[in-house]
Amino acid sequence: MQIKLYIAIFLLSQFFSVLIAQENTLFEHFLKGKNVTDISSDGESIWVATDGSGIYKYSYTNKTWSNYSTSENNLSHNFFYCISSSDRYVWAGSTDGLFILDKRRNSWTKRKFGLGGQLSNWIRSLAYDKYANVLWIGRFKFLSAFNISSRRFSDYDLTTDGEEKSNTITAIAVDGDSLVWFGTESGIHKYNKRFDIENSLGRQFYNNSHNYFNNDKAEISVSDFAFENKNVWIGLDEFLTRENPEYNIGGIYKFDRLNKWQRFDITDGLAANGIYSLEVTGKYIWASLYKFDLEKKEQYGQGVAIIDRMTNEIRMINDSSLDSDVHKLFFDGKFLWFGTSDGVYNLDLTNSFIPNF
Secondary structure, three states, rough: OOOHHHHHHHHHHHHHHHOOOOOOOOOOEOOOOEEHHHHHHHHEEEEEEEEEOOOOEEEEOOOEEEOOHHHHHOOOOOOOOEEEEEEOOEEEEEEEEEEEOOOOOOEEEEEEOOOOOHHHHOOOEEEOOOOOEEEEEEOOOEEEEEEEEOOOEEOOOOOEEEHHHHEEEEEEEEEEOOOEEEEEEEEEEEOOOOOOOHHHHHHHEEOOOOHHHHHOOOOOOOOEEEOOOEEEEEEEEEOOHHHHHHHOEEEEEEEEEEEOEEEOOOOHOOOOEEEEEEEEEEOOOEEEEEOOOOOEEEEEEEEEEEOOOOOOOOOEEEOOOOOEEEEEEEOOOOEEEEEEEEEEEEEEEEOOOOOOO
């Protein structure tokens, strides 16, 4: 037992030393020069949304990339914010509505939403719920659901206590077969699917009151979720103004699903407080970071942190071969994919040199 422990510690230290000072990188790099916004998988392919270059598909079987875009004359739009997929469909969110690929017909259609006006056709988050066969659609205003079996769209107003930003959906994540979490610009809705979503008994709202988020004074704008059995990890946006330098202060919260909230930020070892994306692999939480520039009002990528969820130890990946502006982390069971402002990278976590994440 002791020998196995020593081996595990040695391999872990070797892995981090390789990531910190890398000559022969462990990362593969694809789609160089493309600004990647989101990544999804249907089990057979990786689907990549970009800002300006359409949608890319990577086939696991053929190990080849194909593109849907105006330049290929097979898609009428090039700018996408998010993407999700099932065995039959791919959905991509834009500022001009929802684009839907029927993979059997290999053709795209577009869905626009009337409720809320044009701004509500900005699709900010998508999540396919395989348990209910429903696509959850987070819009700038309102939440929508597409019941794939009935082919029916439904719209929902999640405004809570008169706070309009509680109806501005920024992140959606399916948590097992019974829960869905909806992140907004002012907190989180936890939805229990045993109830109708319009039934208040089925939803609980978490903001910076009632001891949620430790009663921190900053606004709570959610960027992403990651789940483990005992905890929900919540990434927050950083957005500051000269008048209010603590408006959205970012950071990561570890919520024990009951009443304990633990915050991680630059004082704990993160390189920045803005959180683009979170992902879980084994005993680790991966977090891609950014810093919000108060003067230029822009976000600047600050790399990727790894958090040991058992010890809460934080380490930064300082591998110059990986672009520092990582918008999306996605684990497909073998590869960890990094969607960046300079294309897609992946890391094979089954590599015998790397410990089991």
